[in-house]
Each structure stands twice: as structure tokens, then as C-alpha cells.
Amino acid sequence: MADDLQGNLQNYKLQLQQVEAALTTDPDNEELKKLKVDLEEVIELTRDLIKTQLIELKAAQESAASSSIDEAELTAKLLAAEEPNVSRIVPVRKDWKVGDRCLAIWSGDGQYYEATIEDITEDGDEVSVVFDNYKNSEVTSLALLKELKAGAKRAADDGADSKAKKLALSKQREYQKKKKQKKLQRYKQLEEEREGEKNKWLAFNSKTSKKGMTRKSIFASPDNVNGRVGIGTCGMSGRPMTEFTTAEKWRKGM
Known part of the structure; x- marks a missing residue:
């Protein structure tokens, strides 16, 4: 035309x-x-x-x-989600305590999300965390926790921003x-x-x-x-x- x-x-x-x-x-x-x-x-x-x-x-x-x-x-992300890349994890803090903010792996997709420590086992090997965005608890290894850096952004927020951008683009x-x-x-x-x-x-x-x-x-x-x-x-x-x-x-x- x-x-x-x-x-x-x-x-x-x-x-x-x-x-x-x-x-x-x-x-x-x-x-x-x-x-x-x-x-x-x-x-x-x-x-x-x-x-x-x-x-x-x-x-x-x-x-x-x-x-x-x-x-x-997409293929690369799916492969990465199957097994966390431990080599990129920040060295474990020895003084994790209940109430600390951290980045923890969610078993649903293998990605790190902001969370709060709600309990630590007596032997210090495992920890129970509550994810900030979803408010659900999950038990993970204390060695897999990452420190929450200043200005860090939740993956969930990234997803929300992406959805908002798609909606704006559609409009x-x-x-x-x-x-x-x-x-x-x-x-x-x-x-x-x-x-x-x-x-x-x-x-x-x-x-x-x-x-x-x-x-x-x-x-x-x-x-x-x-x-x-x-x-x-x-x-x-x-x-x-x-x-x-x-x-x-x-x-x-x-």
C-alpha cells in the first residue's frame, strides 16, 4: 500500500x-x-x-x-535456573541472624530474590527465609545466601516493570x-x-x-x-x- x-x-x-x-x-x-x-x-x-x-x-x-x-x-535462562551458579555467590557471612535482609534462592525458578531470615537451624547449615514480594517461606542452605547490596533491585520488581512497559507499549x-x-x-x-x-x-x-x-x-x-x-x-x-x-x-x- x-x-x-x-x-x-x-x-x-x-x-x-x-x-x-x-x-x-x-x-x-x-x-x-x-x-x-x-x-x-x-x-x-x-x-x-x-x-x-x-x-x-x-x-x-x-x-x-x-x-x-x-x-x-530464553534457553540460557532456563539452563541457569536449573542449577544456581555457586561460583558467583558472595562469600557467606558468619554472623547471619534472624531478621537480617538477604538474597535467597527461590526453588521455583532458581533465581535470587530479596528475603528476610526468620529462623536458623542450631547447626547453622540451613535457614528459613520469607520472600519479601511473595510472603512465602522456604528453607535453603545458609551457604547460598547472598548479601543484599545497597540499591539492589528485586527480580520481582524487574518483572513488574517489564509488565508495565509491555502494557504501556500495548496502549x-x-x-x-x-x-x-x-x-x-x-x-x-x-x-x-x-x-x-x-x-x-x-x-x-x-x-x-x-x-x-x-x-x-x-x-x-x-x-x-x-x-x-x-x-x-x-x-x-x-x-x-x-x-x-x-x-x-x-x-x-x-
Whole structure:
């Protein structure tokens, strides 16, 4: 569709040039003024639609390129969750006591989360902790506890942030989708209005001709056999006329 819009954009620009040329000889013509405003608006809308589609295409290409990377990262995380990496654990503190904050492994996924020590066995080998986010208790080895560093962030918080970002992104996409739909509706409306303006000009020119006026319609037949009926037979010599969307049907009716 982007290619079609590019082609339409070029046609609209040419039509605008032709209407502006017609206004130089008839600056007070309200129909031409309205057509000029509509063309300027439809040109802007077409540019926006082209830009939107290019952004969507780029996003789709980037998503496809990153899918294989995401799969590899997921596999690595699953493997890491099966067995904690003890080599990266901070050396055990010898003075852990009930009430201390720490990072403890949750058996559900093998990841570290913020927790509070609620009990330590007499031999000091095992410890019972309560995870801050889930408020559930779990027994783990005291040697696997990690000190909670200043500014450390819970993995659960990371997950919540990620979920919030996804929700915001989803809302943004929905907004952009509705915005694009409104632009498309306005685009179609302007197309219909421009066709109506063409018919108004033809009717206006017919009336002035009956009154003996010599005003020449910009939709008049060209002087040369290669010319085409459309906006702009006024001073645009040698250039083929730009057609409206339904110009083919109009020509057949002549």
C-alpha cells in the first residue's frame, strides 16, 4: 500500500500545482480555493500514512530479526535456573541472624530474590527465609545466601516493570492504530469531496457559458490531441493532466 500512497502523493502535488496556477487567473473562485485547501490536507495525510507504514514495516523487520536472539536468551535462562551458579555467590557471612535482609534462592525458578531470615537451624547449615514480594517461606542452605547490596533491585520488581512497559507499549500501539484509522477515514472523505468539487466546477462553468461568459474551465478539453482532461489546462502546457480517482468513469460518461 505504501507504493500506492507514494504514487497518489505525486498526483496530489501535481494537482495542487495546477489548481494554484488556475487561481492566478481566477483568485476569487471559491471552488478552487476549497479544492486547494483539500489538496493540501490530503497531501499532509498521505505523508503521515506513508511514514506510519514505514515505521510499522521497520518494527516488523526488527521483531523478526530479534526473535532468534530472544529464543537463545530464553534457553540460557532456563539452563541457569536449573542449577544456581555457586561460583558467583558472595562469600557467606558468619554472623547471619534472624531478621537480617538477604538474597535467597527461590526453588521455583532458581533465581535470587530479596528475603528476610526468620529462623536458623542450631547447626547453622540451613535457614528459613520469607520472600519479601511473595510472603512465602522456604528453607535453603545458609551457604547460598547472598548479601543484599545497597540499591539492589528485586527480580520481582524487574518483572513488574517489564509488565508495565509491555502494557504501556500495548496502549501506545492501540492509540496509533486508532489514529491511523482516523487518518484513513479522513483521507477517503477528502477523496470524495475532491470529486464533488470537480463536479461543482463543471456545473459552474456550464452556467457561466450559458450566460455568455468566456471563463474557461480547468476541466476543459485540451487544445492538443495528446492532452488529458483533468485539473490544470491553465498554463501547464505540454504536461498530461492529473486524473481524479474516478476520472475514468467520468470520461466514459462524456
